[in-house]
Amino acid sequence: MARARRDAASLRSNFEPGTSRWAVRRAQWRALGLSDADMVKPKIAVVNTSSEMAICFSHLDGIAARAKDAIRAAGGLPFEIRTAAPSDFIISAGRRATYILPTRDLIANDIEVQVEGAQLDGMLMLTSCDKTVPGQLMAAARLDIPTLMVICGYQSSGELDGEHVDIEEVFLHAGYHAQGATSFERLRDMTEHAIQSPGVCSGMGTANSMHSVAEALGMALAGAAPVAANSAAMWAQVEAAGSRIVDMVWEDLRPREILTAAAFRNAARVNLAQAGSINCIKHLQAIAVEAGVNLDVYEVFDTESRRVPVLTAVRPIGPHSIEAFEAAGGARGTMKRLEPLLETEALTCTGQTLAENLSDVRVADDDVIRPLDDPHGTEAAIVLLTGSLAPRTGIVKVGLRTPDRKLAFRGPARVFESSADAEAALKAGRIRRGEVLVLRRQGVRGGPGMGGASRLVFAVEGAGLGADVAVVTDGQLSGLVNKGLVVGEVQPEWADGGPIALVRDGDMIAIDVTARSIELEVPAQELDWRRAAFVPPEPTSDSGWLSIYERTVSDLRHGASLIPDARKKDS
Known part of the structure; x- marks a missing residue:
């Protein structure tokens, strides 16, 4: 059923003409070249974690530009905002690699400050490396304004002496080198060939797992994950998402309608079927806390792991490449196979239920994404x-x-x-x-x-x-x-x-x-x-972000959340 559409006067970003908030905003925005007609349009934050320090974020400026064009074409007014860009392989050098997880929460708070402070109407999140996806989803759940995740793609990996090599294997062999099992020359050569394009790590690590989770939650367009960075499929998704987020604002379709207990259970099932990252568990728990969903995600994973088989075997757990998984149907193909085990009445960002999104889906390769009755493994990964x-x-x-x-x-x-x-x-x-x-x-x-x-x-x-x-x-x-x-x-x-x-x-x-x-x-x-x-x-720190985090964070069973109610549950 089509949702009723709001009018411009109901948008929270449209202040009453003549008020001080209207006047100072109009002065600022007129100086930026915006017209009065622009100023009454749905105002969309394009959340960008671009960084020149890591290849996983290096292509996001181009994506942001295309996304803003699509938003304008759909009748919206985009504003690009920036947040921290945590790459596990880059900002892990300081403080024993302990900045990585806390940056997830820094991203969520940064988005809140910029979007809630400005009273924008919607958010288009450019997803990339491990912690950006959950940080963005946490902000979406907290602010509860129309939000859509744009999957920005995985990197191409390479070959060395006829053998596959990717960034995860470089990390693995660095450990081998420390014990003398891999030579320095071999490790150096692996670093030369492991990454062949922008995007996130190419295996079913945390980044691609969280991209699939975003789609399984209903917060990314159907068929969005995984996708090769800068591919024609990725650009088509960017343009579709830019158009869709404007409609979501007019429809007032909000994250908390989508992020239900059923959606979290579906996401857990998909991650288990894909033998995805264990890091998804704590991230999903944090998102659930932000969404106000009273759900023990750890218990969900424990329960569902007893009945959800392993349907895909993507590197590093199996022989298939992420490219083969995308071609076979990706996360949507996994969900089609899992359909009898999913709660398909769950609403998604498309405005349709999961059942409607899956109605005409066909898996292209039965070996890459196995049927329920012929899985890669019947016991939990x-x-x-x-x-x-x-x-x-x-x-x-x-x-x-x-x-x-x-x-x-x-x-x-x-x-x-x-x-x-x-x-x-x-x-x-x-x-x-x-x-x-x-x-x-x-x-x-x-x-x-x-x-x-x-x-x-x-x-x-x-x-x-x-x-x-x-x-x-x-x-x-x-x-x-x-x-x-x-x-x-x-x-x-x-x-x-x-x-x-x-x-x-x-x-x-x-x-x-x-x-x-x-x-x-x-x-x-x-x-x-x-x-x-x-x-x-x-406490180990007297000042700085880690000091704040150390004094306020809840335990993992509550998502390592900074929400006071979650901390109270620990005591």
Whole structure:
């Protein structure tokens, strides 16, 4: 059913003529060359995270220009605004890589200041690297004005000596090089060939996973994800989105009509079916908090992982390229296969339900996107664990199950307070087969900002110990699948006095993915003594953004949100 359309007088950006707000705004905008006719049009923020420091953002200025042209052609008035541009591979150099996750929330707040402060009518979000997508979706949910996500595409990867090479493999082999398993010359040559165009990492890492999630939530146009950066398909989507956002403003179609509990459950199902990034879980939880949806996304993933099969096997978990996945139907193809398991009455940004969006969809390649009754895998690629070491949760990215895939591990703990210390011990040969490496102080509060543990994991694999040691951390992990058993995002984290803070060298730890358990085999009385002796850490920073984040952030089970109500739930 077509939605009723508003008139210009109802737009919040159109102030009453003669008022002080009208007068000073008109003076500013007349000086910018805008006409009185322009000033009554729907005013759309084109949210751009352009940056010259990272290839994933390098093409966004051109996209913004085309999007603004499409908005003008549809009768809207675009205003381009800029936010931070966090690339995991660029701004991870400082403060132990802890700026990455907090920048997500910085983006959301930056958008709020510029869009809410100016009382604009809608937002067109140019999505790119990992943290920009959830940051933009959080702002959309918070401000609840018509918003549309524009998927800005993945980069082309390359070849070296006839073999595929991409940025994730460069990251992996840097860990190998640290242990002497990959030569400097080989690593250097990989960096020369890994990236062949603008756009985000080409595998099913966090960026492409979040692009699919945006479409599954109903916040991107049907068939939007994934898409090759600067391709004809991407440009067609940009123009369609520029036109559609103006209609969304006239229809007053808002994010909170779209971001329902059903939409979040659908997004979880799609991410599980695509064996996507575990980082999507905390991002979806943060978006749900901003949208006012009372939903435990971690519980949703736990429940849905028991029934949603793995339908795609895109690198790094399988042999298929992101290009092949796009050609087969992409996220929309996954949703078509999953249709019997989805809540298809969910409304989307198109103004239609998910069922209507999927009505004429056909999957082009049955091997790339498998049918429900013939999946790549029937068991979950993402598994949530609980137990005495992780009373709230710990997450394992299993990927596709193979006969040699280790699903259980028991061994003595080796505790490290930093990734650098662990890597030094590894290089010195002080880590033994059969040990469980416990890397803590990496959580949202303990980092602060959640340090990455993947560098250590890749170094372990480079040392030839990937299948023979386990890693447990309260930090986050890359989207790559590891050979060994790696448990990330253990909650409660070290800074909150969780059991991971009480582990000592030699304590036995047992992990069982099939049983979904992770146990610290220490008598309860002994743990009580250790807990009584634990001293909560003092804030690590006295000033700056990380100081603000450290003092205000909630735990991961509430999305690492800065919303006060979410923090209250932690206590």
